[in-house]
Amino acid sequence: MAEEKKKPKRPLGHARLILGKCIACGGRCEAECPKEAVTLNEKGEPVIDFNKCIGCRRCLKVCPASALEMFFTPEEQLVLDELAKTAAQTKTPEPAEEEGQSADVKAKLAQFKGVWVFVEQTESKAEEVSWELLGKGAELAKALNVELSTFVLGENVEALCKESFAYGAAKSYLVDDPVLKHYRTEPYYKAICELINKYKPEIVLMGATPLGRDLAGAVATDLATGLTADCTGLTIGDNRLLLQTRPAFGGNIMATIRTEENRPQMASVRPHVMPMPRKQEGATGVIIREKIAFNENDFLVKILELVDDRKGDGGMDIAGAEVLVAGGRGMLSKDNFKILQALADELGGTIAASRACVEAGWVGVEKQVGQTGKTVRPKIYFACGISGAIQHTVGMQDSELIIAINRDPGAPIFEVATYGIVGDLFKVVPAITARIKELRNQRRK
């Protein structure tokens, strides 16, 4: 009797680095690896231990620069070729079926198409995070081969639809109504849910601002779909799924979350986490105007008075500042922040701080950078007397230039710094300020 040929096991391979592509993001691949097979070298690039790597591909999925690929030995490649040949001869199940997705769920998901970005506005001025999200949205839409759209709500806000075309949107859904003049959760989320139920986008992105956090939660709850807040990475994985990466467990690991059976897939991203796309003046698109039958009596919240709590220059928002001079516990007191303020004034920036300083009452919480503070992406970030805990660095590691001043040469802040100065900040910071003043005076002469 002929012996039945045993089907070979599909080799999983190993992950490896594509030379020159790593952007030293801070070790998302390292944090994602379930087997501790990834370590970072002194350049911040991954070194993969083949003996530990199980070929799960998680590092590939979270890499923001697509700098990793799968590697198969010649023997493994032969097995793969053989399996591919057999699969071509026999019908293989659809990937979704393979993973247990029912035909009903597949049919439901297939109705949803397109990537939508919420254009958040106050007094008809857009929050910059909306345009940042359009940059990321364009990447996702391209990967899915679908249209990128925005949705704009407010009163007299049509100009924002046009502005969104300049940042890459092809279409903009507009609800322009006096009821939406000032933000209130109820009319906003009801209008958005109506739009989503009618047009069925597969991905909805919103800014993780105070307004966006409030609104996204209400929308996701009403639509009974998933929402991943404060994402730091968004990519498209298998089966058109949005892979939503965010820090978890106090920032100690990066979790990648998928919304497998519900649509739309919703994610929020903090300001300055995604880079701003280039503005294409004059770009055009299609505006879809929608009317929603609002009934003011349905809304519990009424706006009686508006109180503007924006401060003068001293209250510059750290999220939008181009230069930040941040202090940590090494500042020792509230009074010592004066030396940071002097440097910030020289460079037209503002001060920021680690949570340790906020907890000590030296600075206000609006100046806190990090996981439970703000995410910043200034042109220059000075880290003075900050150790560089992961909860701090997740909020500033994407700054264009990081200058760290710390008297401990082993401080982790030096791992994300562009320039590191080992020394006493009370000597180094005033010296930098004095030198800048001197150079400026020389130039004036």
Ligand SMILES: Cc1cc2nc3c(=O)[nH]c(=O)nc-3n(C[C@H](O)[C@H](O)[C@H](O)COP(=O)(O)OP(=O)(O)OC[C@H]3O[C@@H](n4cnc5c(N)ncnc54)[C@H](O)[C@@H]3O)c2cc1C
């Ligand atoms: C859930 C959670 C969320 C958190 N969220 C945040 C957050 O959003 N933001 C945040 O910042 N932290 C956050 N933290 C706290 C974080 O873990 C750290 O405790 C905090 O960032 C430490 O602040 P620091 O670097 O200022 O202080 P330290 O870790 O105490 O570091 C002080 C540094 O100053 C240096 N130093 C001292 N004197 C001098 C001197 N004269 N000259 C030069 N250097 C000097 C020391 O060498 C040291 O490296 C969070 C923690 C948890 C658990």
